[in-house]
Amino acid sequence: MSEEERFHHERLPCGVEFAALPIAGRRTATFEIRILAGMANEPSDKLGIANLVAESIDKGTAKRSGQALNDAFDAIGAQRSLFAGREAFVFRCTCLPEFVGQALALHVELLRTPAFPEESCAVAIDLAKQELTALDDEPDEMLRKFLARHGYGEVLGRHTFGTRESLDRITGEDISAYWRSHFGAARMLVSAGGVVDVDRFSEALEARFEGFGNGTGDGRATFPLEFSPGRRHYDKKLEQEYIGICWPGVPKTHPDYSVEVVLLAVLSGGMSSRLFTEVREKQGLVYWVGAWNEHPRGAGMMFAGASSTPPNCDKTYRSLLREVDRLAEDISEEEMARAKVGIAAKRETHGDATSSRVGELGADLFHYGRPVPRQEKLDKVMAVTIDDVRRYLGEQPRDRLCVVTLGPRPLEDQAP
Amino acid sequence: MSKTAGFEEHRLENGLRVVIEPMPHVRSASAGFLVKTGARDETPALAGISHFLEHMCFKGTQKRDWRQITIDFDNLGSTYNAYTSKERTFYFGWVRTEDLEKQVELLADMMRSSIPADEFDTEKKVILEEIAGSNDQLDRTVYDFIHEKVYSGHALAWPVLGTQESVGALKQEQMRGYFDERYHAGNMILIIAGAVDPADAVAIAERICGSWKGGRPRPDRIAPPKLPEGAALRQTDRFQQQVLAYLHPSSSGKDPDREDANVMASILGGHNSRFFWNIVQKGVAPYVWSGRLDYCDQGMMLLGGFCEPEKLESLQEAILREVGKVSESGVTDEEVSRVKNRVRTALATEAESPYHRLMQMVQDVDVLGRPRSVSERIAAIDAVTPSSIQAHLERWPVGGKGYLASVGPREWPEL
Structure with a gap:
């Protein structure tokens, strides 16, 4: 593992932070560009504008139409994606090694010289309403939207598409203005991996992004998390009731993050995990049940969710709560060991894909400000003890939960 | 053991085929058992039994109860699961190379399921929840509605999950009989991809599966009727959007010109496609697509989209306009090249991951009877030209009336 992990990491004079992980023997190269701005940076009366920037930034540049730009990407077989997240725009691209330079040049073109054609902006607004x-x-996505709204609060809990009212207030000029004020080299994290010539890539970044942006802020501040506990029900004609629960966890940089990773694996890491075993396999209450976590910069949130038909939903809810609480009572060494093996093995198997490694590198730059060797992360996971888990659960009380249900009826159970 | 372009194949004495792709450049390995049975191999009374059985194979064997099965998977750190489709059932796991034998042994043990009676009713409840969840999804609803209508009276008509009624009525003895008939060495294939020595992989298969009983392959399938022309509506206020889909007969999964069909579908309704620029980017609808459903003996081209109900006429007109253009003038060299370039990158990405190779191999082995290497697939796509697509369109026209399916709140079209 260590032989593979020869990281490169630098802050270029142009302001771009760049990290790379060349990996011999791979068939592809992947790079990821994160612009440190997102939904959290939207003006409160123009919610949804970050997504509109993402939807229209590749619909034309100073020298090419949107279609010509997309054709140029296709000419080199580049597989790419882009989206506006909570705190960052993420541009990902995988291509054959010989096309890395061209793929980067096309990204430079759309990042630095987007035309934001009026017609494309109007269509993006119309499509967002649709x-x-x-x-x-x-229903799954609606549940997540409502959970985010109440779990994260007004700023971090914003949804991609905003609201109909906010979309009505946005113009093409607003979209362009958002790009002008938030896109720039100082806000860029770039990670690359696989078959990539690090020196050439670095030189290209410096040459092509020098002077990009107005240099206002670096986008590394954190946003306020406004957790709002309580029970909310959203009525909807569905066959199942969709149940979501969240409570604050720890940020990735917290010493207990590894404890949370192990705890989550015990709770929902595989089919032998507690939620799957107790809620689905023993009781047959659900098809879908799971737990997961999310991490805005400097914060963390834990989630548990399930969907079941109305006759089963109260029992499902009680079972979810019970399994989370029971962890502090009877977690076993055997479960801990299994969770750790799962984490270690999946790092290895999934790491065979270059895109997976670069995604992890990009996330590490975002959260830790540096590439973090996999072994370093794994060592921390392996060092977690049962006492750590119990201490973590004691220090992260779950007596104030944010609970959202979506479906034909509210829960009857009043706890908590 | 026989060798063909990057693969090694062996057949055990009991008839079990073992297909291996060595990938020396990776550090992991994946393995899976393909059982050549799916929803279309059921009788109406057993609708949903293949999928239910797939769940039950996780519930117990002579050696392990359900708890031990899941613990053993997770002790390997495996990425594992199973799926059931209209034509197959597949169980798989992706592990570190050194754990391959343990992974194969565990999967093989599941293939000798005891179908424990005391778990049958509990798992039935899980399936009924899965069906309820599926009914809340618009895309699943449309998929099932299309099959119900165009394959009416044929085994492709019912949902893979079965229905509340059919699954509710299933008995453990029925499943036992179905299992004995389909889960034997003569109707299964072990597929392995990853950093493995083929001789070692065959030895593992011999050791673990060599004592299995052989048997006769699944009964021959009855070909579905020719895709009809006409229209069908499912009016429902459960959803806010309306889906319209035009269905046309197309090449089957075995047909040599399936690559032409796939490239044309991509040009019409895939990434950077005509539908994207001329329909989505005109604000008509957010999701408009062209794609194929292909079975071993028949295929279907789907052209459709999701839209707000009041935009149905605009969406219909736009789709028909684009279909008319491609029928009249075909596609260009540039369009074909763009798809080929994207496929080359996708294949290089696939070649990095034993999991993704396994998923492609099972498709090829099941439908074509043999695996295809990345280079063979590149050659196949390289053979596609605007002329070959034109010839395909003459054989499988998309400009005719076809079958129009509509699902959503509006009573549209008038039937």
Whole structure:
């Protein structure tokens, strides 16, 4: 593992922070560009604008139409994606090694010289409104939207598509203005891996992003997390009741983050995990049940969720709560060992894919400000003890939960 | 053991085929058992039994109860699961190379399931919850509605999950009979991809599966009827959007010109496609697609989209306009090249991951009867040209009336 992990990390004179992990023997190269701005940076009366920037930034540049730009990416077979997240825009690209330079050049073009054609911006706004209608047909996504709103609060809990009212207030000029004020070299984290020539990539970044942006802020501040405990029900004609619970966890930089990783694996890491075993396998209450965590910069949130038909939903809810609480009572060495093996093995198997390694590198730059060797992360996981888990659970009380249900009826159970 | 372009294959005495792709450049390995049975191999009374059985294979064997099965998977740190489709059931795990034998042994043990009676009713409840959840999803609802209508009277008509009624009525003895008939060495294939020595992999298969009983392959399938022309509506206020889909007959999964069909579908409705620029980017609808459903003996081209109900006429007109253009003028060299370039990168990405190779191999082995290497697939896609697509369109036109399916709140079209 250590032989593979020869990281490169530098802050370029142009302001871009760059990290790379060349890996011999791979078939592809992947790079990721994160711009440190996102939904949390939206003006409160123009929610949804970050997504509109993401949707329209590749619809034309100073020298190419949107279609010509996309054709140019296709000419080199670049597989790319882009989205506006909570705190960052993420541009990902995987291509054959011989096309890395061209793929980067095309990204430079769309990042530095987007045209934001008026017609494309108007279509993006119209499509976002249609996406809000589509969202109503996706109960899983609706549940996540409501959970985020109450769990994170007004700023970090914003949803991609904003609201119909906020979209009505946004113009093409607003979209362009958001890009002008938030996109720049000082706000860029770039990670690359696989078959990549680090020196050439670094030189290209410096040459192409020098002078990019107005240098206002570096986007590394944290945003306020406004957790709002309580029970909320959203009525909707569905066959199942969708249940989501969240409570604050720890940030990735917290010493107990590794404890949380292990705890989560015990709770929901595989089919032998507690939620799957107790809620699905023993009682047959659900098909879907799970737990997961999310990490805005400097914060953490734990989630548990399930969906079940109305006759089963109260019992499902009680079982979810019980399993989370029971961890402090009877977690076993055997479960801990299994959780750790799972974490270690998946790092290795999934690490065979270059895109997976670069995604991890990008996240490390975002959260830790440096590439973190996998062994370093794994050592921390392996060092977690049962006492650590019990202490963590004691220090992170779950007596104030944010609970959201979506479906045909509210829960009857009043606890907590 | 026989060798063909990057693969090694062996057949045990009991008839079990073992197909291996060595990937010396990676550090992990994946393995899976393909059982050549799926929803279309059921009778109406047993609708959903293949999928239910897939769940039950996780519930106990002579050696392990359900708890031990899941513990053993997780003790390997495996990325594992199973799926059931219209034509197959597949169980798989992805592990560190040194754990391959343990992974194969565990999967193989599940293939000798005891279908424990005391777990049957509990798991039935899980399946009924899965069906309820599926009914809340618009895309699943459309998929099932299309099959119900165009394959009416044929085994492709019912959902893979079965229905509340059919699953509710299933008995453990029925499942036992179905299992004995389909889960034997003569109807299964072990597929392995990753950093493995093929001789070692075959030895593992011999050791673990060599004592299995052989048997006759699944009964031959009855070909579905020719795709009809017409229209069907499922009006429901459960969803806010309306889906319209035009269905046309297309090449089957075995047909040599399936690559032409796939490239054309991508040009019409994939990434950076005509539908994207001429329909989505005109603000008509957020999701418009073109794609294929292909079975071993028949295929279907789907052209459709999700939209707000009041935009149905605009979406219909836009789709028909684009279909008319491609039918009349075909596609360009540039369009074909763009798809080829994207596929090359996708194949290079796939070649890095034993998990993704396994998923492609099971498709090829099941449908074509043999695996295809990355280079063979590149050659196949390289053979596609605007002329070959034109010839495909003449054989499988998309400009005719077809079958129009509509699901959503509006009573549209008028039937």
